[in-house]
Amino acid sequence: MSKARILVVEDERIVALHLQQRLKLLGYDVTTPAASGAQALVSVRDERPDLVLMDIHIEGPMDGIDTAREISRTSDTPVIYLTAYSEQATLERARATRPYGYLIKPFSERELHATIQMALERRDADLVVRQSEERLLLALEAADMASWELDATTKSVLHVGNSHRFFGHPQEVLAGAWDGFLARVHDEDRHQVDRVFSHTSDHGGLCSTEFRSVHPDGTLHWLKIQGKLFTGNVDRKSRIIGVIQDITERRRTEVQLQQAAMVFESAQEGILILDRAFDVINFNRGYCTISGCQDDEIIGKFPHILDTSLGTPVDRRSMMTTLAAAGRWHGEILGRRRDDSLLPVLVNIASVCDAKGDVTHYVALFSDMTAIRQAQEQFQHLAHYDPLTDLPNRLLAMDRLQQAMNAAQRRNGTVALLFIDLDHFKRINDTLGHSVGDELLRTVAKRMRLAVRQEDTVARLGGDEFMVIVDRVEQPVCVAELSNRIIARICEPIALAGIEFTVSASVGISLFPDDGLTQDDLIRAADTAMYVAKDDGRNRFAFYTKEMTRKATLYMERDRDLRRGFDMGELVLHYQPQIEMASGAVLGVEALIRWQHPTAGLLGPDAVIPIAEKSGLIVPIGEWVLREACAQACAWRRAGLPPLQMAVNVSARQMNPDRLPQFLKTLLDETGLPAERLEIEITESTLQNEDDCLATLLQLKRLGLMVAIDDFGTGYSCMGSLKSLPIDRLKIDRSFIRDIPEDRDSEAITEAIIAMAHRLNRTVIAEGVETLAQQDFLRSRGCREGQGYLYARPMAATAVAALLAERFGLAPDLS
Numbered sequence: 001m002s003k004a005r006i007l008v009v010e011d012e013r014i015v016a017l018h019l020q021q022r023l024k025l026l027g028y029d030v031t032t033p034a035a036s037g038a039q040a041l042v043s044v045r046d047e048r049p050d051l052v053l054m055d056i057h058i059e060g061p062m063d064g065i066d067t068a069r070e071i072s073r074t075s076d077t078p079v080i081y082l083t084a085y086s087e088q089a090t091l092e093r094a095r096a097t098r099p100y101g102y103l104i105k106p107f108s109e110r111e112l113h114a115t116i117q118m119a120l121e122r123r124d125a126d127l128v129v130r131q132s133e134e135r136l137l138l139a140l141e142a143a144d145m146a147s148w149e150l151d152a153t154t155k156s157v158l159h160v161g162n163s164h165r166f167f168g169h170p171q172e173v174l175a176g177a178w179d180g181f182l183a184r185v186h187d188e189d190r191h192q193v194d195r196v197f198s199h200t201s202d203h204g205g206l207c208s209t210e211f212r213s214v215h216p217d218g219t220l221h222w223l224k225i226q227g228k229l230f231t232g233n234v235d236r237k238s239r240i241i242g243v244i245q246d247i248t249e250r251r252r253t254e255v256q257l258q259q260a261a262m263v264f265e266s267a268q269e270g271i272l273i274l275d276r277a278f279d280v281i282n283f284n285r286g287y288c289t290i291s292g293c294q295d296d297e298i299i300g301k302f303p304h305i306l307d308t309s310l311g312t313p314v315d316r317r318s319m320m321t322t323l324a325a326a327g328r329w330h331g332e333i334l335g336r337r338r339d340d341s342l343l344p345v346l347v348n349i350a351s352v353c354d355a356k357g358d359v360t361h362y363v364a365l366f367s368d369m370t371a372i373r374q375a376q377e378q379f380q381h382l383a384h385y386d387p388l389t390d391l392p393n394r395l396l397a398m399d400r401l402q403q404a405m406n407a408a409q410r411r412n413g414t415v416a417l418l419f420i421d422l423d424h425f426k427r428i429n430d431t432l433g434h435s436v437g438d439e440l441l442r443t444v445a446k447r448m449r450l451a452v453r454q455e456d457t458v459a460r461l462g463g464d465e466f467m468v469i470v471d472r473v474e475q476p477v478c479v480a481e482l483s484n485r486i487i488a489r490i491c492e493p494i495a496l497a498g499i500e501f502t503v504s505a506s507v508g509i510s511l512f513p514d515d516g517l518t519q520d521d522l523i524r525a526a527d528t529a530m531y532v533a534k535d536d537g538r539n540r541f542a543f544y545t546k547e548m549t550r551k552a553t554l555y556m557e558r559d560r561d562l563r564r565g566f567d568m569g570e571l572v573l574h575y576q577p578q579i580e581m582a583s584g585a586v587l588g589v590e591a592l593i594r595w596q597h598p599t600a601g602l603l604g605p606d607a608v609i610p611i612a613e614k615s616g617l618i619v620p621i622g623e624w625v626l627r628e629a630c631a632q633a634c635a636w637r638r639a640g641l642p643p644l645q646m647a648v649n650v651s652a653r654q655m656n657p658d659r660l661p662q663f664l665k666t667l668l669d670e671t672g673l674p675a676e677r678l679e680i681e682i683t684e685s686t687l688q689n690e691d692d693c694l695a696t697l698l699q700l701k702r703l704g705l706m707v708a709i710d711d712f713g714t715g716y717s718c719m720g721s722l723k724s725l726p727i728d729r730l731k732i733d734r735s736f737i738r739d740i741p742e743d744r745d746s747e748a749i750t751e752a753i754i755a756m757a758h759r760l761n762r763t764v765i766a767e768g769v770e771t772l773a774q775q776d777f778l779r780s781r782g783c784r785e786g787q788g789y790l791y792a793r794p795m796a797a798t799a800v801a802a803l804l805a806e807r808f809g810l811a812p813d814l815s
């Protein structure tokens with residue numbers, strides 16, 4: 001253990017040397033003695049003695065007490081005063097410097113040694129305390145804390161460490177009366193702080209509270225004070241001692257977290273926190289509302305709303321790739337709710353990464369877009385539909401018209417544009433009021449919609465002007481019929497405001513491409529036509545061209561007449577025999593329609609078939625013909641006439657595989673006519689144009705019927721296709737037979753058809769045979785059968801019976 005080094009401060013050199021000797025003898029190490037305060041301070045600084053023996057009266061301006069004060073200010077070196085004086089004032093001054101001892105001269109070796117030892121002991125103890133204090137201070141500083149102390153009895157603040165940091169005031173401002181301290185606390189927290197400290201002062205134990213301190217610059221700091229009531233062992237004083245801490249940052253974070261939690265919980269959007277495997281680890285109420293899922297159906301599972309089995313398929317792989325590359329993915333999908341209903345959702349997914357940049361979670365946000373989409377739809381609707389009638393407005397009508405024109409151009413078709421204007425609407429509006437006028441327009445709009453096909457567009461252009469766009473017009477006459485249907489519907493009585501009245505309409509029609517190639521041209525043409533209809537007396541239609549109007553009107557009159565005639569049973573069948581040319585034997589007959597018109601007399605098929613084809617009446621008329629022909633064939637059989645082939649013409653529109661075979665099967669079953677006795681004649685063009693034709697023919701062959709191709713040679717059937725068709729007979733067209741023998745080409749064609757029929761193992765018959773020369777030619781080329789005026793004209797059923805009876809010498813029972 002090293003010797004303690006002692007500095008002697010003594011202005012009397014002899015005394016100083018003597019004291020040094022005594023100290024050495026006592027085992028101490030001594031430094032060079034100092035005679036003045038200035039020397040002493042230099043020595044303390046340079047020699048670093050363990051103790052100073054300080055005479056009070058020394059050289060220089062500073063006495064020993066001043067020097068000791070300066071030493072204690074700049075170092076920890078303990079000072080023991082040496083003096084011969086012991087008057088009170090000096091002692092008071094000396095005590096204020098907190099010396100480690102006081103030796104009154106003269107003193108003994110024992111006194112000197114004991115005082116020095118005690119001083120060194122005390123210095124060591126002080127050092128330990130100071131180090132411990134220092135450690136505590138450093139620890140508090142490291143924790144951004146400070147100590148504080150309150151006298152619980154007097155409720156005065158004894159100490160507030162680092163007061164600047166926490167209160168913005170020096171210690172002196174805070175120390176002292178409790179109210180002074182409370183004045184630095186925020187108004188709203190003051191009562192609480194007072195209550196907490198009062199409680200601990202009165203009842204002991206721990207105290208802890210958080211409050212805001214108000215700094216002089218107005219800033220607020222959140223502080224946390226914790227403490228405990230202690231009662232001093234010596235002085236029995238009650239103190240609350242503890243630590244103070246600035247928790248402003250923590251409070252801010254807490255507030256932010258609270259706000260975030262509030263946003264999370266109260267958000268209308270669905271929010272999910274997903275783990276790296278995309279399984280849900282947290283969700284908010286919004287997600288439950290949007291997805292319809294219960295709490296226990298969400299956690300630990302893949303988000304139901306992203307389920308790809310319904311709605312918009314979400315390509316999970318590309319989503320993950322985007323998330324990995326950009327950290328976010330968003331898109332609008334049709335999401336799947338718990339009950340499998342679908343809803344439009346905007347999905348935003350963001351990756352959450354740790355400090356190293358590795359993905360730890362995903363946050364997914366789901367916004368229900370239903371309301372927005374509905375609003376958009378409503379907006380779209382408002383932009384494109386008339387609010388009064390809910391019909392398309394001019395804007396949408398023009399768009400539809402353009403589309404129809406484009407499509408018609410591609411397929412070489414026709415589009416009709418109908419301009420419809422109510423007659424005298426203004427009068428109704430003026431007399432019955434606008435609300436009745438509005439109601440009338442609504443009623444008319446509904447009636448027009450009911451009059452047209454689903455695919456046609458009915459639009460309101462404004463006022464009492466409407467437009468109908470008819471796509472895929474087959475015949476202009478169909479448009480005329482539609483116009484009449486619309487006019488008729490509009491004309492039906494309307495009861496409004498307690499009054500029943502009727503309103504009529506005038507319709508102008510233009511056709512694309514005939515009447516114009518642009519929208520403007522077509523509209524202008526339809527408008528012009530509408531004024532023509534008005535000029536002609538209103539309540540009618542008019543085409544842009546007069547000829548079209550005339551044709552359509554004529555057709556409709558004929559159509560009406562035919563329907564009436566059909567209903568009145570004015571249609572009849574005549575039969576033209578088919579002959580074996582070598583023997584003159586009647587092999588069969590062809591049923592040909594006639595119309596016994598009440599004013600025009602007997603009309604041929606030309607007055608029936610074209611109109612019936614256009615109006616669709618051909619199907620019921622054709623079925624009537626088949627029924628009538630079969631019934632007649634059976635009647636002849638029953639009358640004892642020899643069995644005959646019954647050939648019946650069937651139009652292309654009848655060749656419906658879902659209808660004709662079943663109809664014929666039932667007919668044969670009902671009449672008992674053997675199937676092979678009935679021959680269906682279809683034209684070559686029917687065979688070539690109708691997709692359904694082949695399917696129907698195959699079914700007819702399965703029933704056992706015979707099939708002939710009528711007007712053969714006028715189409716373009718090739719041998720290859722004929723070979724595979726289910727036909728039994730070719731009927732050479734009358735136009736080739738007519739020019740035989742004058743025309744070589746007709747002869748060549750006829751000859752070729754006969755040869756082809758033979759090669760294909762089909763029978764062949766020539767129609768329109770009028771002369772023996774024609775018959776000779778046909779026979780010489782191998783054609784065995786013929787039909788024509790040479791043998792017989794088409795005739796009534798009774799005439800056929802009479803002819804057959806005569807040929808066979810029979811007396812048929814035709815009763």
Ligand SMILES: Nc1nc2c(ncn2[C@@H]2O[C@H](COP(=O)(O)O[C@H]3[C@@H](O)[C@H](n4cnc5c(=O)[nH]c(N)nc54)O[C@@H]3COP(=O)(O)O)[C@@H](O)[C@H]2O)c(=O)[nH]1
Nearest residue numbers: 592593604605625649650651710767768769770787788789
């Ligand atoms: N879908 C249906 N079509 C029918 C039906 N009935 C008739 N038709 C079609 O009408 C076409 C014309 O028939 P029609 O006016 O009766 O003329 C037939 C004969 O009168 C006529 N013919 C017969 N021989 C001669 C002749 O020597 N000279 C001459 N100038 N004309 C003659 O030919 C018609 C029969 O021809 P086809 O049917 O081609 O064998 C008629 O062609 C049918 O297409 C019906 O019910 N449904």
